[in-house]
Amino acid sequence: MPEGHTLHRLARQIDDLFVGRMWKVTSPQGRFAAGAALLDGRAPEQAEAWGKHLFVRVGHHVWQVHLGLYGAFSFRGDESFDGAATLGAPRAAAQAWDIRRDDDGWIVPTAPEGAVRARIRSPHGWADLRGPSRCAVLTAEEHREVIARLGPDPLRQPEGATLDDMIESFAGRLARRRTPLAAALMDQSVIAGVGNIYRAESLFLERLDPDMPARQLPAEQAAALWRRLTDQLRDGVREGVIRTVRTPDPPPSEATHDYRVSSHPEAERRHWVYRHHGTPCLRCGEAIAARELQGRTLYWCPGCQR
Ligand SMILES: [Zn+2]
Known part of the structure; x- marks a missing residue:
């Protein structure tokens, strides 16, 4: 199972590649369709990890992902879209592909392979989430409840805490x-x-x-x-x-x-x-x-x- 260091790397990478710009979010598999609709077409404001949870703040909502034993994100895109190719459970290497862009200049992703719970896109590339144990859109109140159940994370020191x-x-x-x-x-x-x-x-x-x-x-x-x-x-x-x-x-x-x-x-x-x-x-x-x-x-x- 991915441990905390992987989630913090994941949060940084999502921050680098997606935060602050409009993204497109879909659920090719369908299981996250309602959640994806809440996130789609918005600009994510912050990505952070707490323990083994990823939280991405989008307006009044927080996207929560827990990779569990089998979950992983894979990333693909143009040369400006760099970082780890996968984060989470080990995955097979991606096949080679040709970079194509749509009329808006966005990279055209390859067809989803396997059960892709969520696909997030930027103009420069996309990330596919497969096999998470949890993938949900929380209200601010629900987010606070999840946080309240978590112990301290050595990789994050709350403001004002020594x-x-x-x-x-x-x-x-x-x-x-x-x-x-x-x-x-x-x-x-x-x-x-x-x-x-x-x-x-x-x-x-x-x-x-x-x-x-x-x-x-x-x-x-x-x-x-x-x-x-x-x-x-x-x-x-x-x-x-x-x-x-x-x-x-x-x-x-x-x-x-x-x-x-x-x-x-x-x-x-x-x-x-x-x-x-x-x-x-x-x-x-x-x-x-x-x-x-x-x-x-x-x-x-x-x-x-x-
Ligand atoms: Zn010994």
């Missing part, structure tokens, strides 16, 4: 959860934007037992975990991939194995524990473990996360 305020909010939410820490991190009302990979990797680097009840996490460790996740998510926004294996963290002298070990011998290893179950921990040598927790696979090292 880092300490953010940490306090996170720690306070953890302190009210009896669930295992690993479950609390996936709870979007505790912290918004963390998914399975960031959960596994942050807990590993902070040497935290995933089964520890969330409310037992000492305040200073909650603060360290927040900072860790913030750094990781920011790296993800900058680089477009989740890569948590970075020197000197832990110091190379502590590592028992070469970092450059993964399914591709040439590839640099990206993750410490995520999907490395059954292989030796790079920090302590113990076998990395995996098990189901609330329907998602949890990866951790029983040797050094205690």
Whole structure:
């Protein structure tokens, strides 16, 4: 599932390509036809992410998209329409196509392929949304209700809030959860934007037992975990991939194995524990473990996360 860094990249890209200019919005698949009609022919004013939600403000409405497990946006257009070709779940590369323009000078899109929930167009290109778990047009009041249910997002600091305020909010939410820490991190009302990979990797680097009840996490460790996740998510926004294996963290002298070990011998290893179950921990040598927790696979090292 796309984690918070992807949604923030998506918001930036939609901001760059569409905000401030009139767009056309349709639902080739039909399921979003009524919503698209509310957005069509207007100028989107702002695109932003909060955790795993994308919100695009259009007049009195807010377009909400949650990609879920399978959702993705694909982008195509002329040379001025640059950015990632897809954001979200991995998709096949787009076919080559010829740039044609209509009488108004707008790029003519190719016929929709597959179930395109929403297609948004600018004069220079278009974006297709497929497979989202949520795609809806909200009133301002409904938007406020969605936001109110979300925990703090390390990638967004509300105006007037300090880092300490953010940490306090996170720690306070953890302190009210009896669930295992690993479950609390996936709870979007505790912290918004963390998914399975960031959960596994942050807990590993902070040497935290995933089964520890969330409310037992000492305040200073909650603060360290927040900072860790913030750094990781920011790296993800900058680089477009989740890569948590970075020197000197832990110091190379502590590592028992070469970092450059993964399914591709040439590839640099990206993750410490995520999907490395059954292989030796790079920090302590113990076998990395995996098990189901609330329907998602949890990866951790029983040797050094205690
Ligand atoms: Zn270990």
